Structure formats: structure tokens, C-alpha cells
Amino acid sequence: MKESTKNILLILALIVLLTVPLLVLKDAEFGGADGQAEEVIAEINPDYEPWFSPLIEPASGEIESLLFSLQAAIGAGFIGYFYGLVKGKRLTHK
Numbered sequence: 001m002k003e004s005t006k007n008i009l010l011i012l013a014l015i016v017l018l019t020v021p022l023l024v025l026k027d028a029e030f031g032g033a034d035g036q037a038e039e040v041i042a043e044i045n046p047d048y049e050p051w052f053s054p055l056i057e058p059a060s061g062e063i064e065s066l067l068f069s070l071q072a073a074i075g076a077g078f079i080g081y082f083y084g085l086v087k088g089k090r091l092t093h094k
Contacts (some may be wrong), residue, residue: 015044058064 058067
């Protein structure tokens, strides 16, 4: 299979993976695990008091999502850089 055909198929697969959940789950609420854990803890022990509160509370859910995705991007960049560095060193030492 040619490289360009392979890339086009990968891009199409990515588009399908990104759009199908949005089309199938139209009324779904996308929430984080923190909110679900909070609800379960409140069910188990209604008198529960958190040990501490966040130092900085984001102004909205959009900003919270932005910060989370920024954190994920920095982590992915670090892992990609480290992987490329190790792979590059391995190739140059052959």
C-alpha cells in the first residue's frame, strides 16, 4: 500500500472516530470522573467534608476543559519528544 493511500485512510478513520460518537450520543452529557465521584461520595456519606479545596477555581467549564486539554497536550508532547529522542539515539548508534 502506498504511503499517501495509507495516510488518507488514517485521516478518514480519525474523522469517523471523532464524528460518530457526536452523532450517536446527541443528548449525552459529557462529564468528568470527578463529578461522578463527588455524587457517589455524597450518596455514601452525606456528611463528608473534603480535606482541602482547589487553590484556583476555573471561571467556567470551558476554561477547565482548556486547562485539562493543555495539560494533556504538554504530557503528549513530552512523551513524543522523549520517544523521538530515544529512537534517534538508537538510529545514530547503529
